[in-house]
Amino acid sequence: xxxxxxxxxxxxxxxxxxxxxxxxxxxxxxxxxxxxxxxxxxxxxxxxxxxxxxxxxxxxxxxxxxxxxxxxxxxxxxxxxxxxxxxxxxxxxxxxxxxxxxxxxxxxxxxxxxxxxxxxxxxxxxxxxxxxxxxxxxxxxxxxxxxxxxxxxxx
Numbered sequence: 434x435x436x437x438x439x440x441x442x443x444x445x446x447x448x449x450x451x452x453x454x455x456x457x458x459x460x461x462x463x464x465x466x467x468x469x470x471x472x473x474x475x476x477x478x479x480x481x482x483x484x485x486x487x488x489x490x491x492x493x494x495x496x497x498x499x500x501x502x503x504x505x506x507x508x509x510x511x512x513x514x515x516x517x518x519x520x521x522x523x524x525x526x527x528x529x530x531x532x533x534x535x536x537x538x539x540x541x542x543x544x545x546x547x548x549x550x551x552x553x554x555x556x557x558x559x560x561x562x563x564x565x566x567x568x569x570x571x572x573x574x575x576x577x578x579x580x581x582x583x584x585x586x587x588x
Contacts (some may be wrong), residue, residue, distance in 0.1 A: 442528040467494035467587055468542065470529070473506040474499065474520035484532050484562030491535035493524075513580040516552045527551070530559035537573055537586050548575045559588065 470488060474481040477497040485495050502505060507521040508514075510528045518531025525542045528550030543550055552574050553560050558569040575585040 439550055452487065452502075459543060464467070465492065467492055468524065468539070469494050470495065470522050470524040470538075471496045471498060472520055472522045473503045475501065477505060478519050480532070480562045487561040488535055491536065492539070495522075511549045511578060512552065513576070516554045516574065516580070516582065519553055530554070531563045532557070533573055534561055534588065536584075541585075542577075547577065548577055551575055552582075581583065 470493045472481070472485055472488075472495050474485070474497060477565050485497055488495050504517070505520055507530065508515055510521055510530075512521060512524065512528055512530045517532060520531065523531040524538060526562075527538075527541060527548070530550065530552035531537055532553045533551045537551060541548075543545065553571060555564060557569060557571045558566055571588055572584050573586045573588065574582040576582045
């Protein structure tokens, strides 16, 4: 019996087709060390907690530092108030403000652009950690030391 026939019998064609992308993803990430990221957040913010769980599931090793008000940390990290959100993270020399998707953080770390970091300003419904209910399109912005922004990605 050929291997492909065995797999069809064992899993069923639908199950096999559904499993292939997940296996490929697992094999890509397997063996890769988690990326350390430090997240400054309020102890009472549920959406921040959901984002931390999401990051842990997507190849990051989060260290959470609880603060009653993370605003001073955000300002110290160089995030202008107009770009602020509910939590601030530091990773690989960059700042991540708010609910930025993991794949875009990994892209930033790989490409090493000359920016301070990435942000999804405010509390937009749709990004990871804010993805319950009706999702809305949003932009992930890159920002520099002067606070100048550019669209890094649209989701």
